[in-house]
Amino acid sequence: MRARRKDYAASLAPSLRIALEGEVARILEPLLFAAKVVAAYQPMKEELSPLPALEMARAMGKTTVLPAFAARDSRMTFHEGDATAAGPWGLLQPPIDSPPLAPDLVLVPLIACDLLGNRIGMGQGHYDRALEGLRGQATLVGIGWDFQLLADTFAADPWDQPLHAFAAPSGLTEFST
Numbered sequence: 703m704r705a706r707r708k709d710y711a712a713s714l715a716p717s718l719r720i721a722l723e724g725e726v727a728r729i730l731e732p733l734l735f736a737a738k739v740v741a742a743y744q745p746m747k748e749e750l751s752p753l754p755a756l757e758m759a760r761a762m763g764k765t766t767v768l769p770a771f772a773a774r775d776s777r778m779t780f781h782e783g784d785a786t787a788a789g790p791w792g793l794l795q796p797p798i799d800s801p802p803l804a805p806d807l808v809l810v811p812l813i814a815c816d817l818l819g820n821r822i823g824m825g826q827g828h829y830d831r832a833l834e835g836l837r838g839q840a841t842l843v844g845i846g847w848d849f850q851l852l853a854d855t856f857a858a859d860p861w862d863q864p865l866h867a868f869a870a871p872s873g874l875t876e877f878s879t
């Protein structure tokens with residue numbers, strides 16, 4: 703799935719990619735409107751960028767946050783501010799000197815998810831640990847290209863935090879979690 707994500711992203715013309723990412727922002731509009739604090743992520747090359755959606759949330763006057771780590775083995779927390787500092791996982795992150803905020807809408811990156819909301823991430827458990835503390839307080843929406851939602855279900859581990867929905871260019875799929 704990682705290889706597929708990479709090949710697909712590389713195959714997209716830049717203008718189509720921008721249109722698809724804008725479409726996901728449009729699909730998320732009602733959820734963004736209902737939220738107070740929206741978390742997204744600084745995208746990797748092959749990931750669908752949630753930044754247009756985050757920009758939309760900001761334009762609505764919402765507080766927006768991004769993941770950050772004090773060190774490579776630190777727990778992931780969400781902070782306000784632009785991603786201007788080098789993070790330990792090869793991604794830019796907001797300065798970590800402001801206190802962490804708890805989002806009530808989390809746009810979650812993923813490698814794949816199934817129709818039960820089970821999610822496969824980058825395999826470090828960063829999101830599983832961070833989302834554990836937000837369970838019941840936040841809506842968790844996976845973000846990705848359409849093919850990242852798989853029809854086959856896969857076995858969840860006890861620590862996996864299921865998603866409430868998956869947003870892709872073709873639409874929002876809500877799960878019964």
Ligand SMILES: Nc1nc2c(c(=O)[nH]1)N(C=O)[C@@H](CNc1ccc(C(=O)N[C@@H](CCC(=O)O)C(=O)O)cc1)CN2
Binds near residue numbers: 746769811824825
């Ligand atoms: N955009 C984005 N931000 C995110 C995540 C993510 O999946 N996507 N994370 C989700 O948990 C956290 C960071 N976790 C990560 C865990 C592993 C690797 C990783 O293995 N990176 C490779 C190189 C990246 C690549 O293959 O493109 C490496 O460091 O060798 C990266 C981020 C928080 N921020």
Ligand SMILES: Nc1ncnc2c1ncn2[C@@H]1O[C@H](COP(=O)(O)OP(=O)(O)OP(=O)(O)O)[C@@H](O)[C@H]1O
Binds near residue numbers: 821823825830859862
């Ligand atoms: N709540 C938790 N408390 C302690 N350890 C955890 C917790 N959640 C996950 N882990 C650990 O994290 C490791 C990676 O988990 P997993 O392979 O499910 O990550 P992932 O969901 O793919 O990645 P991520 O959440 O970073 O996107 C597991 O070995 C697990 O022991």
